[in-house]
Amino acid sequence: MKALRIGRKPPGVWLNRTPPIRGGVFVKRTASPVPSDSEIPSDTDEAISADDSSSQACSDLDTELSSATSLSSDASDVEIDDVKVKATGLAPPTGVKRRGQVSQMDKLVVGGGVVAEKASSDASDAPESPTNHGDSQPRFSAAGYTAWAVRQEIDKDSAVYPSVDPTVQQRIIHRYQALHQRVHDGGYYKCRYIEYGKEMSRYTTLFALFLVALYYKWYMTSATFLGLFWHQIMFTAHDAGHLAITQNFVVDTLIGMFIADFCCGLSIGWWKSSHNVHHLLTNHPEHDPDIQNVPLFATSPAFFKSLHSSYYDFTFVWDAAANFLVPIQQYTYYPVLAIARFNLYLLSWLHVLSDRSTSLGKSRAWWIRPTEITFMACYWFIFGYLLLWRALPTWTIRIGFVLVSHIVPMPLHIQINLSHWGMSTSDHGESESFPQRQLRTTMDVDCPAWLDFIHGGLQFQAVHHLFPRVPRHNLRRLQKLVREFCDDTDIPYSILTFVDGNKKVLGRLGEISDQVKILIDCQNYMAENGEMGLH
Template identity: 55%
Template sequence: MGISNNSGAGRDQILSAEHIKDLIANGQSIVIVDHQVLRLDAWLPYHPGGYKPIEHFIGKDATDEFRVMHSAETRQLLHRYRIGRIEGRWENLVPPIQASAGGSMNEHAAPLEGPARLSPGRNSPEELAFLNAQTKEEISLTLDRYPSLDVPTQATIIERYRQLYAQIQAEGLYECRYTAYLWEFARCGLLFAMALWFLRIEWYCPSAVFLGWFWSQMVFAAHDAAHMAITHDFFIDNLIGMIIAAPIGGLSLGWWKRTHNVHHLVTNSPEHDPDNQHLPFLAVNHRFLGSLFSSYHERLMPYTAFAQRLVPYQAYLYYPILMLGRFNLYLQSWLFLAYGQGPRKGLAWWHRYFEILGNLVFWAWFGYGIVYRSLPTAGTRILYVLLSHAVTMPLHVQFTLSHFAMSTVDLGPAESFPQRMLRTTMDVDCPEWLDWIHGGLQFQAIHHLFPRVPRHNLRRVQKLVMAFCREVGIPYALYGFVGGNRKVVGSLAEVGRQAAILAECKRVVAGRIGKHTH
């Protein structure tokens, strides 16, 4: 499970805030959980979810995030890394990984947006002024709509959220209904059987459609397993998820967990959330028009000339781009496995090799067995691949729907975990009989608050969360599927309009420079 980095003698000593700041300034990975001061440097190479999630909580109280993301068995291991304790309330710092994007360790409640987060070398003063004005307007609208960031208000939200967590546990909503998964896998088996049957009678288009639907439905169970929401056992759930992802789907669960864990902790942050970083094809926020630095990819995300041509029309390109989304998942999965970006130590050391083998199995049965051996012509093969992948588009819509139109501002480390999740995530309203189509992803706000609650219990949890939101005054975003799509497309259109304004600004500046040179 990792290497213990402390003797027992000093684990109960009270550490001052100044001492903890000095440790962080010296490069140590210090996180606060349940008043325990944890030094996690020795755990970073072993963490199954990668080191990035931990880096986003250096200098912060991660009690709520740690509790909802980890099993009771994992939480019991914290004493191995404890170097002391704190007294009273901890005032969060800006983690170094976030401070390098424009904040500082002395900032506590102030929003972190501003010129430092853009790239002055790539933008003219006029462009920076336009983008910063958009950011200030977004911050102002957000602060007006959501509860105050003052200590008493956020402390009340945290206390009520923890009571809600205890209530969900007491009602047994963390317990999985395995019979629901029997029906899930039976339905998926039927879809796959239909794909093979149509393939046998040479109805290739229906076969491709059923195969794509099969993949989409299986992803829901893989998502649950990756969050350990089925058995709550690390080995079993990861094995279930990897079998679905690799030999059945041709993807890497490890890659998905590496990005998705960060997404769950810094949701909708343009600088930090990899699920929001889709340049040059999509810019989900105006700040992408200013060439941001991605802390996840550790590189600049330039607003290139190619992006400048696409983004103004992204509202029209949104659905066609998502029809090709599965090809990007293949690419990202193989890059992750080829470069060994997952954990190489600890419980997950063998996952990479299992997934490489699983992906070879996938391409053996799908690439060779179906596409090459079972289809008669090159044109039929291309059509089959494109159609089977295109029909997974609603799944990609479902993934993006809950975040693309929601708030993207960073309100600083004073904002509580539940408020941040509800501010950056929307739910999709649908009748219960349609739940199987959405696969639980329609409860994204609920899922972000309680990611390890089994999918089939989320509808009950939704009622509890709605009561919680009314009590603490946090708006709960709930849209119908059509209404949610309209909101997302409208948001993309607005950023596209801002991109067009920025392009005009560039032309004006270029014209001025041209006049001066002549």
């Protein structure tokens, strides 16, 4: 079996359960093997020792490439002197080297003992500030400024949150596992169905008021109640998407499809597809679809370099439209959210017609796609034909009805963004634990218990991100345990009021806007002077 061995598992735990030997990284082999570590017995055959060393070096190279290329993940080739490393099939790089950190890529043992030198990454080479000392002119190129801005974000987080050293993060993971056991033993995963009885009475009342107002031809009042109905009932669709109601996949999926697809015209399949990624890699510019909104909005300087989305398999190009829209994003934020529902219609239909949805046909969940298409078609027949075309008398009233009913649920869209858009978007590498990443990128909203029905559980997003399948009616009680966990691990627990949270989001949007203005100055300066920038 030793002849078939392709690598040796490094000692210690896997970072975020990522296999240490993976991907396709290939190097030129040399004749002089270098033993990888003391794990190789002294009486081991030289050939096997050389294979182990080479495999170990490849594994180390994979890890270092993943870290060193996070600021330029679109690059497919990495040149190391006369050794060319072709990276194919790798997971998207996640690590970013911090200022002053010495990487093994600076002096790397490649293959069987070749020592290669590599220059520091762009992030490490970027100047300390975007301008010359005492000079208002940009000091370096747009790419250099982007690298500098990203590095500043990482340094700011590193000063506040625990070190990403594996020993520290393992301690946090153990505390998190102990907390999960307390959550399980405390019955927090048990759904209190009496609370959904209250929810149903609220939904029924709002829908009845919509019909009554429509009957008496109070059209705008009717539209308001319909919008409130959509706003409230989508909270339960969110619960169903997380299997937090019955914990049964088929039952909760049907509940979610009835609410989202049939009642609201939105695909629960699209929502689950993007939302699951959002939960795994919250606020990661390259992977989280919830913050990939260029050219309308940007919440991270990482977007300045035209990131390729791993979810959409699409490059969000930073172009003239982004240069125009992002600097004013703090002013367009609320107007765009007011009509955000129309974009959700588009994303829903694109999903059910995409390969991501059609691939379900080969699984036991084959029935989801045709059911979603049927339910969404029924929604448009009822809302578009029976209500708008048949029940409303004029085009003016029809347009007004659509706008009012779609703007009223605007607080739902604000609530969704509130917990994340003002938080960190930097990448601290694979060694950062799941609980620390969730708490670093997510904020809770402080509100009295009697207002919980307005927020629908979304005010406890930090708690929810740690335990996504805990029913939302138990999140307020669970919040106390999460606070204790944060105190025990020294991870800051972020919580603000609804007003202060919105101020933080607008402040973040304004901060990125200011950075874009500097970026544009860099671009203009380089264009005028024909320079590539100083590094």
